[in-house]
Amino acid sequence: MLSLENINLELEVEERRVPILHDINLQLEAGKMYALTGPNGSGKSSVARVAMGIYKQTAGKVIYNGEEISDWSISERARRGIGYAFQHPPRFKGMLVKDMLELAMKYADSANCQVLRDIGLCPDDYIERALDNSLSGGEIKRIEIATLLAQDPKVRIFDEPEAGIDLWSFEQLIDVIGSSHREDATTVIISHQEKILNMVDEIVLIKDGTVSMRGDRKTIWPQIKESAECSCRNDCRLEGEIYADCPR
Numbered sequence: 001m002l003s004l005e006n007i008n009l010e011l012e013v014e015e016r017r018v019p020i021l022h023d024i025n026l027q028l029e030a031g032k033m034y035a036l037t038g039p040n041g042s043g044k045s046s047v048a049r050v051a052m053g054i055y056k057q058t059a060g061k062v063i064y065n066g067e068e069i070s071d072w073s074i075s076e077r078a079r080r081g082i083g084y085a086f087q088h089p090p091r092f093k094g095m096l097v098k099d100m101l102e103l104a105m106k107y108a109d110s111a112n113c114q115v116l117r118d119i120g121l122c123p124d125d126y127i128e129r130a131l132d133n134s135l136s137g138g139e140i141k142r143i144e145i146a147t148l149l150a151q152d153p154k155v156r157i158f159d160e161p162e163a164g165i166d167l168w169s170f171e172q173l174i175d176v177i178g179s180s181h182r183e184d185a186t187t188v189i190i191s192h193q194e195k196i197l198n199m200v201d202e203i204v205l206i207k208d209g210t211v212s213m214r215g216d217r218k219t220i221w222p223q224i225k226e227s228a229e230c231s232c233r234n235d236c237r238l239e240g241e242i243y244a245d246c247p248r
């Protein structure tokens, strides 16, 4: 369905080229659910952004159903069936929740405000709300997820869908993502949550900007534990004094 082949990504940060991803190879098949996990800053969201065309890779190819799509714009990718729910959803001044859902529905045949209900929001309370700072972090996150469910693309990438979602709604969130997965679609969930890692077919561990390992939970779990250890290679010094040291 979707493949990333030998992807390298460098970004311009304060006039310096900073390497973010290197040699990412990832084949994602139809009908499967995947979790991307790994330490903070390891490159998970950047992988999603390259797949979505938000970041343009420095080298390598993005292939969708056998066709190279590296030059496709974000909207072309969305129109052709790749969807991404942001880790930190943007807020759009002057846009209403219903506008966002209507826009998403353009890409899908059928969707309605049932998706808001599915994600635990009462449609009547939210459909006319503005997508601005008046929405809480959890509300905007749910609306973002509802929008991807309404869009119902062939490749669905959820970036930390659990972030900001309360404990009571977490099970419902897992259920709705799991039950909306279809045999002709690919679901990718970027997550640190054990329950999410348990529900997928395959876990991909991203470390230091590359795919470090992929497999089932039993294979990946020891690596995840190792990743939790301090990976800092420098002591923290201020004016010559060591303020924090790191096990090396």
Ligand SMILES: Nc1ncnc2c1ncn2[C@@H]1O[C@H](COP(=O)(O)OP(=O)(O)OP(=O)(O)O)[C@@H](O)[C@H]1O
Pocket: 011, 012, 013, 020, 038, 039, 040, 041, 042, 043, 044, 045, 046, 047, 087
């Ligand atoms: N636009 C950008 N400008 C500068 N640095 C960036 C940019 N986007 C990503 N990075 C850097 O690239 C690295 C990977 O970031 P990314 O957001 O992909 O990590 P992540 O694995 O999703 O982390 P988290 O678990 O915290 O969400 C980080 O060091 C981040 O600071």
Ligand SMILES: [Mg+2]
Pocket: 044, 045, 046, 087, 159
């Ligand atoms: Mg991220």
